[in-house]
Amino acid sequence: MKWVAFVLMVGASLSCTGQSIFHQGIMERLDEGEKFPFGVASGDPRQDRVVLWTKVVPTQIGSSVEVDWAIATDTNLTEVVGSGTVRTDSSSAFTVHLSATGLKAGTTYYYRFKTGEGISPTGRTRTAPDNPDRLRFAVASCSNYPAGYFNAYGLIAQQPDIDAVIHLGDYIYENGTQGAIGRGHIPPYEILTLSDYRSRYAQYRLDPDLLELHRLHPFIVIWDDHEIANNCYAQGAPRHDPKVCEWNARRLAAKRAYFEWLPVENPEKQSIVRSFNYGGLADLFMIDGRMEGRTPPIEDFKDPARFDPSRSMLGEGQTDWLTTGLRTSQARWKILGNNVMFSPMDFGKHAKERQRNMDGWDGYPTNRDRIFDTLQAHGIRDLIVITGDIHTAWGIELARDPHDPTVYDRKAGKGVVGAEFVTPSISSTNLDEQIGKFAAKFAAGYIKARKRNPHVRYANLMDHGFMLLELVADRASVRWIYSKSVKERTLRTRQGSAWHILHGGARLLKGE
Numbered sequence: 199m200k201w202v203a204f205v206l207m208v209g210a211s212l213s214c215t216g217q218s219i220f221h222q223g224i225m226e227r228l229d230e231g232e233k234f235p236f237g238v239a240s241g242d243p244r245q246d247r248v249v250l251w252t253k254v255v256p257t258q259i260g261s262s263v264e265v266d267w268a269i270a271t272d273t274n275l276t277e278v279v280g281s282g283t284v285r286t287d288s289s290s291a292f293t294v295h296l297s298a299t300g301l302k303a304g305t306t307y308y309y310r311f312k313t314g315e316g317i318s319p320t321g322r323t324r325t326a327p328d329n330p331d332r333l334r335f336a337v338a339s340c341s342n343y344p345a346g347y348f349n350a351y352g353l354i355a356q357q358p359d360i361d362a363v364i365h366l367g368d369y370i371y372e373n374g375t376q377g378a379i380g381r382g383h384i385p386p387y388e389i390l391t392l393s394d395y396r397s398r399y400a401q402y403r404l405d406p407d408l409l410e411l412h413r414l415h416p417f418i419v420i421w422d423d424h425e426i427a428n429n430c431y432a433q434g435a436p437r438h439d440p441k442v443c444e445w446n447a448r449r450l451a452a453k454r455a456y457f458e459w460l461p462v463e464n465p466e467k468q469s470i471v472r473s474f475n476y477g478g479l480a481d482l483f484m485i486d487g488r489m490e491g492r493t494p495p496i497e498d499f500k501d502p503a504r505f506d507p508s509r510s511m512l513g514e515g516q517t518d519w520l521t522t523g524l525r526t527s528q529a530r531w532k533i534l535g536n537n538v539m540f541s542p543m544d545f546g547k548h549a550k551e552r553q554r555n556m557d558g559w560d561g562y563p564t565n566r567d568r569i570f571d572t573l574q575a576h577g578i579r580d581l582i583v584i585t586g587d588i589h590t591a592w593g594i595e596l597a598r599d600p601h602d603p604t605v606y607d608r609k610a611g612k613g614v615v616g617a618e619f620v621t622p623s624i625s626s627t628n629l630d631e632q633i634g635k636f637a638a639k640f641a642a643g644y645i646k647a648r649k650r651n652p653h654v655r656y657a658n659l660m661d662h663g664f665m666l667l668e669l670v671a672d673r674a675s676v677r678w679i680y681s682k683s684v685k686e687r688t689l690r691t692r693q694g695s696a697w698h699i700l701h702g703g704a705r706l707l708k709g710e
């Protein structure tokens with residue numbers, strides 16, 4: 199059976215039991231006979247191993263496919279240090295995940311897959327360094343396909359010496375938006391079923407900038423809400439309609455597709471909660487603030503239920519894991535790969551019921567206090583929180599209660615236990631695209647006003663791009679790099695900004 203024969207066109211998805219491999223619009227983008235159109239990817243780089251990923255387009259859907267792989271120290275793959283054969287089939291949508299082991303720390307490797315006559319592009323990856331003097335990560339989130347071109351992914355691909363790309367979620371969007379630039383979502387409706395989610399990943403993974411970025415750099419990923427459903431929590435999502443589709447079936451489909459398509463170690467665990475150690479320089483904690491233990495949201499920030507200790511962002515087990523990790527970390531910097539804004543933030547009376555973002559940690563303050571308790575009890579003053587979700591760029595001094603002048607003093611740096619750096623969206627709408635340039639500019643100044651949010655040192659609510667996070671022993675710095683546009687495909691950039699914090703907890707300072 200030729201590949202075209204098993205492409206099923208599915209109409210409006212009314213249940214969670216869709217069965218097709220891909221929806222209309224995906225297969226016609228592929229060259230007939232091409233075995234690896236989704237390229238290659240690598241992820242979760244450790245000192246001695248890295249996950250290698252690919253996906254095969256099979257000739258026949260009914261049988262399994264044998265895939266050879268090799269990893270080497272040279273681009274021609276003559277100095278091979280690992281190789282093997284794996285099988286894949288329709289149960290994993292013909293994706294391949296394998297762990298290349300026995301590697302050397304801090305080393306660049308090249309890898310390739312083969313099946314029959316088909317040979318994949320050559321990927322490049324890099325193992326984690328052992329005990330580095332310096333670490334550099336590109337940090338990204340919120341790539342919405344119909345909203346704009348993934349130029350920022352193209353810019354990250356060009357970075358010559360990053361250790362990994364940290365993706366903080368909203369890697370796909372679940373809605374059926376068509377947008378105005380000819381990049382409408384496939385399928386053209388909100389995804390619910392396994393085949394819906396698979397098609398959505400397939401569409402995103404054919405984007406040339408994302409394809410090339412995965413080929414050139416290892417990823418360390420977590421999801422946010424849109425990989426599952428808008429503003430989701432463990433047991434549901436505000437706009438999810440259980441009459442159309444049972445939540446549990448949708449949740450399982452979304453997670454299954456995620457672990458099929460992303461290069462995460464041990465995908466069978468179906469968990470994104472994990473940590474990475476970089477010797478004495480840094481520990482990186484990747485958390486799940488959506489699906490692990492997050493309780494339902496409350497609407498009104500004035501509702502005293504906000505402070506109910508049973509409400510949680512991470513759930514009991516994950517909170518224990520994180521606080522134990524922070525407490526026992528021997529590294530200079532503790533990095534938190536975080537989904538939604540961590541810092542308390544007053545968006546002002548103009549924001550009305552959105553004066554506090556109840557989808558962020560402000561909606562779960564007692565769980566956040568558990569983390570601040572740990573920092574305080576153990577004198578930890580070097581936490582760097584990196585955050586996505588809100589499509590805008592922020593540099594914030596991390597303080598337990600920045601609105602209380604007795605515990606936080608901006609001038610003296612009193613009460614600062616680290617920094618939160620928020621990465622802008624790759625392409626999802628900024629504030630200016632929602633409310634206009636003038637209003638967005640005003641909003642940035644209004645939020646940053648010293649009397650409102652003295653801990654906010656930098657806010658850009660109007661640009662798309664990514665962050666470069668650099669860690670050395672005595673400082674953690676961030677440079678925001680902005681795309682000139684998302685309305686056309688371009689690698690031109692707009693002037694960014696850089697801020698840093700010195701080790702030991704002090705003020706956020708301008709420059710690198």
Ligand SMILES: [Fe+2]
Nearest residue numbers: 340368587626
């Ligand atoms: Fe987003």
